[in-house]
Amino acid sequence: MAYDKPIPRPSPHTMPFWEGTKNGKLMLPRCTHCNRVHWYPRHICPFCHSTALEWIEGSGEGRLHTFAVQHRAFGGWAEEIPFVTAYIDLDEGDRMLTVLRGVDPENPESIRIGSRVKVEFEQADNDIHIPFWRVVEEGA
């Protein structure tokens, strides 16, 4: 079945990220001056304000920072309710939003903040593969 949910459109600046997802890589912007990774991609490092940025391949691993269970949604997502959205603390630093997999939306009390998560990619169309994260090991 065709992917029926919103599909992001790359801009020139974010191309390396979306190119990476096609090859199963989670590319992250890093500042060559202070070495910190930031998310979402900027034109300037939000920590030290250097503009000398590079893309690195991230580990695709992190921890669950917080989550919610969506019982109201629109478009293609309306078919999926309830589903879990989450913020992920990347092992490299900073945070990503995702729809979390490998958890039970009907039982939110069973979902553990701090759980280890791994990224996976779903092909949405010819050009775009969207990152989603999955709980691989329950945390504290």
Add this chain to the structure above:
Amino acid sequence: MNTQFSRSAAIVGAAEATEIGYLKDPKTAIQLHIEAIKAVSDQTGIPISSIDGIFSAGWSSELAEHLGIHPKYIDTTQVGGCSFEMHVHHAMAAIYAGIIDVALISHGQNGYSMRKVGGSGPRRGLGNDNSPASQMTSAYGLSGAPSNYSHAMTRYNYVYGTTPEDFAHVAKVTRDWATLNPRAVMHSKETHKAGGPITIEDVQSARIVSWPLTLLHCCLVTDHGGAVLLTRPEIARSLKTRPVWVAGAGESMGHSNMLEMEDFTATSAMASSAAAYEMAGMGPDDMEMALVYDSFTVTAAITMEMLGLAPRGQGYRLWKDGDAAPGGRLPINTNGGGLSFNHSGMYGMQLLIEAYRQLSGTAEDGINGLPGKQTGASTCIVNGTGGSLSTTGTLVLVAD
């Protein structure tokens, strides 16, 4: 230092559109603006033609044109529901600097009627649809404010060991206030089929919107128009209305997109209130009541902590222990809040209007002469929160 601004301007009037709430006959946002502006002009005796500074959330040029005025100071700051508290801050600076004499701050939003007549008016103008932040968030099915704020309550409960039931007290007590305010949408069964008092069980058993938020943890989406006028002390003293002095004002922001929220249990209200207290030469212990944006129960509870009026992790206790309730030590959201009074999408103007009524001793009048709930407070802290717990504007207001 910002202390020289303190009390350099007063709010001299605050009025609402002819009808607010769930309007049977739909209205456009501009009509709600104009009804309120006409009402505040009548209330204060300040002619619309004397307005020389205009402040609104995205509307200022369209609004001035509609009124047929040519202001000297045009500010259309739109950073969400706290924009109106920031407008007060900006207006007092413009008045203090001698640029303007009379500032109009105006709000019109048909959060309910727009389903029938469209959401007329300027667009938010925040970023663009294909910004990097949007690209990295738009794929994940979030739909509006509740779907974001719920993440903050989950994290808060993890950090502090609290439960959704703890926050339900915010909704229950705020509804108690609404039952004293005939203008409140949820005042009674007469005003709404789901109106009147509610229990903690009612809050927790309501349908889930975005776990852990049930419907009754979330604010209303109604129609509202409101306007306030600020002016310099000499003019304020000459009017038929009682002035309410802006003793302190501050604004700040943590982020724009929730992706950039460092600490999901805190907002920039700690910084904006510090600036407001400093300007006022006052502190949390001097505040006799509080009006804080309660987009969600968790918003109000966190805000009270940020304002220094509750220890971290214990904001909800102000409601649970009865301090915030009618007759309590520190009345909070005496109009019934965005949760049960009125919330049109942005709620900062409703805060200003209730603050003016309380501190000018006119809360009893309500709208159209209906009875209300005067507290007798002489100081009030007002805090707006915009975006996704993103931006904050704080005011310390004092009675004459």
